[in-house]
Amino acid sequence: MQNTNTLQTSNRVLVVGGGLGGIRTALDLAEAEKDVILVDKAENIGGLMTQLDRTFPTNNCDLCTLAPNLSESGRQEHISLLSMTTVQGVTGEKGNFTVSLKSAPRYINLDKCTGCGACYEAFPECVRFSPGLDHRAPTCMRYPQAIPQAYSIELDKCQDIEALVKSCPAGAINPDDLGSSGEISCGAIVMSPGASLFDPSGIDYLGYSEHPDVVTSLEYERILSASGPTSGQLLRPSNGEKPKKIAWIQCIGSRGLQKGAAPYCSGACCMFALKEAMVTKERFQEDIETTIFYMDMRTFGKDYELYYQRAKDDFGIRFIHSRPHSVLRQPGAEKLEMSYTTDESSKLITEEYDMVVLSTGFRVGDDVRDLALKLDIELNESNFPVHSGLNQIATSRPGIYVAGTFQGPKDIPETMVQASAAACLAGKDIASPKKSPDDQPLLPPEKHVVGEEPKVGVFICDCGENIGGVIDVEALVERVGKLPHVVVAQAEGHGCSRESMDHIRSTIKEMGINRVVIGGCSPRTHEAKFQDLIRQEGLNKYLLEMANIRDQVTWVHALQPEKAVKKAEELIRMAVGAVIKAQPLVEHSLPINKNVLVVGGGVTGMTSALELAEQGFKVYLAEKSPDLGGIARDLRKTLEGDDIQAFLGSLIEKTMANENIEVITGAIIVDHSGMPGMFTTGMQVGRQMFYRQIEHGVTILATGAMPNRPSEFMLDECKEVVTQIEIQTLIEDQPETVRQWENIVMIQCVGSRTKENPNCSRICCQNAIKNSLRILEINPDARIFVLYRDMRTYGFQEEYYQKAREKGVIFVRYHQDNPPQAISVDDKVEVTFTDIILGKEIVVTADCLCLSTGLVADQDSTEELAMTFKLPRTHDGFFLEDHVKLRPVDLPVPGFFVAGTAHSPKTISESLVQARAVASRAQTLLAKEHINLGATTAKVDSTRCASCLICVRACPFDVPFINADGYSEIDPAKCHGCGICATECPAKAIQLMQFEDDQILSKLEQLFEEVVG
Amino acid sequence: MENFEPVIVAFCCHYCAYTAADMAGSQRLPYPSNVKIIRVPCSGKVDALHITKAFEKGADGVYVAGCLDGDCHFKNGNDKAAKLVTYVQNYLEEIGLEPERLEMVRISAGMGDRFALIATEITEKIRKLGPSPIKTVAA
Known part of the structure; x- marks a missing residue:
């Protein structure tokens, strides 16, 4: 812990907890040029995720992508990381907190430790390096990407301290380390300490304490993990044999059923179990049977229902x-x-299993509860923070925000969104420090490689099991090492881990390598990272090729390892062929336009606009309809009882009053051009359809979704049949009608989870509960039947489901293939359904049949916008984010973000979290002065140009022109880099940099090397 | 002929088809390993030179994969690519190669399943056509 006593500025944010959420908050703030102190009680940051083998819904490991970002030089200047550190107390108020911190002694000087492992080899008993060998206690796990990359010592276990000190070649061990404590100042605090997991030892009928083959889902995850106790081999803890039959039991310690269970639903366990079962099946195919015992399958997230269907x-x-x-x-x-x-049937069935996995839910740990009490924030009865109104992120104490599983049980994508939202709110409480030009990280001068003999280094990742589990990486390394111009080929484990990155750098230096090939994942996700790496070693960024042997080889050809290895070799050969033709390129940059365009004036769009306007950015808020408010105009109260109309009214008022926001209603987007940092969007405005253009640096899409209205159950034919939104209006506006009802039937999943619209609408189950409870408030004698397929009242909504059952609402499950039937009889609706438990048909004569129809994408408008902005959409018409877990609100086109129900169906408070998350993500771009346009631009060889004008006509953006010298000229700042001119040029006078013809042809030659030769 | 494993080159645009291929990977949707992808910024970047070179070197099939109609990141590169493919198909016919060995396909970034399906269908089609006559002559 260095110098924190002297750092007294409160112009920064303290982030408590270095798990995935804390890292995201810190990175967002740092990228927006704000200073952060990140404290974590553990030896290394990463939190719970470091113990997971894979994560849903992509079933890969993403820590590898996230953690190394922290060490990137450009960000380090804004983040100070204090590991093994806890918060002791907080005084002061928003804008000026004083926090006392205590760091436990590590006995290792972080500045000196290289993570070489010599101390661990000499004294394994007293060096913390436990790769989770005890499957019941997967703590202290060290993973290859650990940050800080350092060991820690347990001094009390050490017999010979002197010898231990000597064992370190770097002289980093300091037995006199007393730890430290001190005070720091900060303007805001973000709490993301994470959650603990329920301990099922106390439930005797599950046999967890007695039978080693009964494990928790996290323990099972460790067993599957390559860095786990069995090195990734699935073996029964009792006898070390491979299991043939595995069962998962859901809701252990959740949904208030067993001894010590919490009243809420843990939200993520259904997907967690699906993932574990799928990964198990994927590895062992027909050899293994997997069964999930569930109460309700709660796959309510974006496209999660499709994941469930795939599992099935x-x-x-x-x-x-x-x-x-x-x-x-x-x-x-x-x-x-x-x-x-x-x-x-009521018959007891008995089956035999080799292993049973208990899906244990989230808990607030005792240490976290104590921490929250020290920070003086109000907690609910389950020890989660009480939030104020619709803002989930704010705690009862101004200036202290919360994100991740401590806010409430949730999965990774939602944690990431909350983390960004917390960065937005906390960042508002502090001012941005002024940047001096000297702050730029220093890079070594670029080496001259033109004319040099190509010396290629090939580095191949095994990516844990992802690549190494399918093909023999060492054998591949040996083969590609023999290719011409390859001076070194080596296996790199996780190439993106800090250890491997350092290793690659030192190899480049030692071997005098001037061109690099990475065999690993997709250039789409990792090219920038490896470009930065070689640039740090003095090589131009464009002397790199990536062979995508994971996403496009081992992931798809896992069942044909021989073919996979052959293809991997071919791809690497092609990459080598292309990289030896690569030339150093110069990047172009332009000043960024700091205006923001927000499309959609619902609660999400207005909230994003306000957050950015309050940070001083000019915001254009374009709304298609004549008024602001969107779908929230039709909503009255939330499940928790918040008044939506009051909230909406004040939001509209604030938006209209903010002088940095220009509201443009009746606006239809018609055209769009430019690039991130300098977009131009044209729209037709108002009744007269005036055309106007807006120039802006980033675009936020908050265009919302539409209430679904399928023609089912006589909706729109029979006046007694209504939707949840309509019944809510009836309840509030015509209580006397509702008071006369005797029977009300609600049918869930109408128009959702069907063949036509396979996804879950997420909001309908809580809507049904909300409206049922409201009906019973004004008409306690009403009989309400809710016909459902799975009740998906995730998180704290479960407590309202419980309350509805207590109040007498009757919940009856139906199968999709045997749906309820309804006919109109006089002024009533006769609903017939089968009670599965009674095995009988039941007929209810209802005064009102209420359909839970959910939300669907506004296909027409998302299609138009997707075409105009060139954005991808999901099958069901929602905008498709760049990465479902790591970049959940970033769109694949840089400078574009999505929030609210345009992303997927969600509640208002969830939409508000996303609204703030995009505001934070937008600031990471807007904080910069310049935008890098890259080097992929077209270049004209004037000696070959015949001024034939073909390029001038071919360019989709009208960039080429014939200059005063009579040759075609292309302005690199305007060029979009599509390469169409290069294709059409008959004289081949134009080349697209990074995709030159000789590089593409060289790839083809290498591919067919063997086939013909 | 029965054990004939065609080699197929797929020129995939960065924004749609290449992303769809990665998507097929993350969804673990298998397709034949015969398909080798070359990434280009836009399907409009694919040159007649690249396609004919692929056949000359021994490709049994080639396809150019761009964005869906109207979805091109560069406005109309995919339409230009489609025109070029038709043009080269005629040329292939003239030199005695089945034009079906070349194809233009359109995939959006989210369609991992469609990418896998197209790769499978094209591989099967080329397998039925047999080895490229160019390869037979060269051998």
Whole structure:
């Protein structure tokens, strides 16, 4: 802990907790040029995610992508990281907090430790390097990308301290380290300490304490992990044999059912179990049987329902709607015996399993609760922070914000969104420090490689199991090492880990390499990182090629390892062929336009606009309809009882009053051009359709979704049939009608989770609960039937579901293939449905049939906008983000962001979190003075140009022109880099840099090297 | 012929088809390893030279994969690519090569499943056509 006593400026944010969320908050703030202190109690940052083998819904490991970002030189200047450090107390108020911190002794000087491992080899007993060998305690796990890249010592376990000190070649061990404590100042605090997991030891009928083959889902994750106790081999803890039958039991410690269970739903466990079962199936195919015992499958996230369907249909995972009665093992028996009943009969079924996985839910840890009390923030009965109104991120104490699983149970994408939103709010409480030009990171001068003999270094990742599990990386390395011009080929483990990156750098230096090939993942995600790496070693960024042997080889050809290895070799050969033709290129940059265009004037768009306007940015808020407010205009109250109209009214007022916001209603976007940092968007405005153009640096899409209105159950034919939005209006405006109702039937998933619209609308289950509870408030004698497929009241919504059941709302499950039937009889609706448990048909004569129709994408408008802005959409018409976990609100086109229901269906408070997250993400761009345009531009060889004008006509952006010398000229600042002119030029006088013809032809030659030669 | 494994070159645009190929990977949707992808910024960057070179070197099939109609990141590069493909198909016919060995396809970034399906279908089609006559002559 260095010099924190002397750093007294409060012009920065303290982030507590270095898990995924804390890292995201810190990075967002740092990229927006704000200073951050990141403290974590653990030896290395990374949090819970470092223990996960894979993460849904992409089923890959993403820590590798996220963690090394922290070490990137450009950001380090804004982030100071204090590991093994805890918060002792906080005084002061928003804008000026004083926080006392205490750091435990590491006994290792971080500045000196190189992470070489010599101390661990000599004294394994007292050096913390436990790769999670005990499957029950997967703590202290060291992962290859650990930051800080350093060990720590447990001095009390050491017998010979002197010898330990001597074992370190770097002289980094300091037995006199007493740790440190001190005070720091900050303007805002973001709490992202994460959650703990429920300990099922106390539930005797599950046998967790007695049977080693009963494990928690996190323990199972460790068993699957390559860095886990069995090196990634799936083996039964009891006898070390491979299991044949595995069962998952959901909702352990959640949804208030067993001893010590929490009242809420943990939200992420259904997807977690699906992922584990899918990964298991993927590895062992027909050899293994996987069964999930569930109460309700809660796959409510974006495209999560499709993931569930894939698990069921493509992977053959078995789903049983039941809570098992007990897990036993008969004396002397090998297998576990599980008894359960199903919906269809009361008969007890007993099955044998080799392993049982308990899906344990999230808890607030005792240490986190104590921390929250020290910070004096109000907690609810489950020890989660109480939030004020619709803002989930704000705590009861101004200036202290919360994100991630401590805010409430959630998965990674939602944690990332909250983390960005917290960065937005905390960043507002402090001023941006002024930047001096000297702050630019120093890079070594570029080496001259033109004319030099190509010396190629090939570095191949195994990416854990992702590549190494399918092909033999060492054998591949040996083969490509023999290619011409390749001076070195080596395996790099996780190439993007700090250790490997350092290794690649030192190899480049030692071997005098002047061109680099990375065999690993997609250039789409990792090219920039490796370009930065070689630039730090003095090589031009464009002397790099990536062979995509993960996303496009091992992930798709996992079942044909021989073919996979052959293709991987071909791709690397092609990359080598192209890189030896590569030339150093110069990048262009232009000043950034700091105005923002927000499309969509609902609650999301207005909130984003306000957050950015309050930070001093000029915002154009374009709304298609004549008024602001969007779908929220039709909504009255949230499940929690917040008054939406009051909130909306004040939001509109604030938006209209803010002088940095120009509201443009009746605006239809018609054209768009430019590039990030300098967009021009044209729109037709108002009744007269006046055309106007707006110049802006970033674009935020908050265009919302539409209430679905399928022609089912006589909707729009029979006046007694209404939607959830309509019944809500009836409840509030015509309570006397509602008071006369005797029977009300609600049908869930109408128009959702069907063949036509396979996704879950997320909001309907809580809507049904909300409206049921409201009906009972004004008409306590009403009988309400909710016919559902899975009740998806995730997180704290579960408590309202519980309340509705207590108040007598009758919930009846139906199967998709046997839906309820409704006919109109006089002024009533006769609803017929099958009660699965009774096995009988039931007829209810309802005064009102209410359909939960959910939200769908506004296909017409998202299609238009996607075409104008060149943005991808999902199958069901929502905008498709760049990366579902790591960049959940960034769109693939740089400078574009998406928030609210234009992303996927969600509640108002969830939309507001995204609204603030995009404001934070936008600031990471707007804080910069210049935007890098890259080097991929077209270049004319004037000696070959015949001034034929073909390029002038071919260019989609009218960039080429014939200059005074009579030759075609292309302004690199205007060129978009498509290469169409290069294709059409008959004299081949134009080349597109980075994609020159000789590079492409060289790839082809290398590919067919063997085939013909 | 039965064990014939065609080599197919797919020129994929960075914004749509290449992203769709990565998407197929992250969804673990298998397709034949015969398809080798060359990334280009836009399908409009694919030159007649690149396509004919691929056939000359021994490709049994080639396809150019761009964005869906109207979705091109560069306005109309995909339409230009489609025109070029038709043009080169005629040329292939003139020199005695089946024009079906070359194809233009359109995929959006989110369509991992469509990418895998097209790769599978084209591989099967080329497998039925047999080895490229150019290769037979060269051998």
